[in-house]
């Protein structure tokens with residue numbers, strides 16, 4: 213706010229002086245200096261940069277020698293550190309679980325959502341796109357976030373309740389979201405968008421053939437068309453190549469999983485590029501997680517700081533491991549992961565636009581940690597660390613035309629991840645989190661977090 217806006221011209225001098233003093237006190241100006249910048253647009257890292265943030269917005273960024281620190285600004289020397297935009301996870305579900313117990317009816321509320329958004333932020337994930345399993349509480353949370361702006365958690369963008377074909381795959385128990393006819397699909401999209409959804413989600417799958425039907429074209433087409441008529445993008449859960457092909461033909465805007473039944477055809481790649489269909493989430497961490505009886509990282513501090521000891525114990529229980537190993541589809545997951553990884557690599561090489569998304573939030577798929585695992589799996593599948601980071605920041609923001617986030621540029625929110633080591637040299641360095649900023653405010657990082665225990669029970673952060 214400019215000072216002149218605070219009071220009409222002509223106030224008595226003392227009031228103007230007082231008011232100017234208040235305005236000065238209110239403007240919080242911070243300068244971060246001498247870091248290496250990873251801008252979120254894919255530029256090679258730029259050394260010795262500085263930036264100025266005023267009231268949570270970036271007002272200057274550039275070579276350190278050219279940035280003028282405003283008088284009275286707080287300055288922080290970040291020589292040796294790396295500054296990048298906060299990560300955006302383009303596929304999450306909020307408020308579904310307590311520990312690893314998943315139950316929408318029992319656990320979904322504003323408090324649980326906000327707690328999970330804080331955990332995402334602690335991991336440097338400063339925005340999330342939530343994918344079709346939200347009750348109406350999400351709209352209140354998001355309205356508050358957008359009114360306040362300078363929030364103390366990750367920002368959320370929602371697809372509300374996604375569209376499920378009655379009796380087929382998708383959604384969560386306890387949330388009414390299935391449709392049987394094209395008219396019901398249209399009405400549902402209209403109703404959901406009227407509540408404030410940022411985009412529209414639909415599911416096309418049959419759980420390895422367990423379910424009789426996948427959503428037919430006669431439902432997916434009007435779902436996508438109605439979203440477009442209302443100015444929203446439509447994104448799909450897919451598993452099968454033939455559904456991906458059909459949905460591209462229906463002008464879907466993005467896929468929220470990879471094709472997992474086979475290798476992608478050149479024809480699909482060509483049509484995705486021609487119609488600008490984005491592979492916005494490949495959820496490799498989701499597919500990988502299903503291949504384990506016991507997640508291989510449960511004792512890593514970067515993971516275990518974010519979950520209660522009771523949750524670790526539940527993950528380690530022999531009964532659970534036995535149950536997973538004897539699950540009906542357990543043997544199918546390695547192939548699904550291989551296909552997903554190979555197809556992601558193929559798409560990236562072919563020039564399909566891709567983002568980053570994990571499908572974290574449902575049981576045993578952990579907020580925040582999975583974003584770092586996803587980046588690692590993307591690099592293993594064939595992109596460079598810089599490409600993976602660009603997907604997870606600038607590209608994801610562009611998908612929803614979220615203009616205030618995703619890159620480190622003048623005018624954007626200062627949603628920043630400060631790292632002690634170079635993530636473009638080794639993608640696992642995204643875990644070397646030094647500071648997380650949301651709108652210029654330092655939030656507790658995962659290295660300052662110790663869920664379910666006294667604050668000092670998790671020990672010192674590694675250097």
Ligand SMILES: [Zn+2]
Nearest residue numbers: 303305343571
């Ligand atoms: Zn999902």
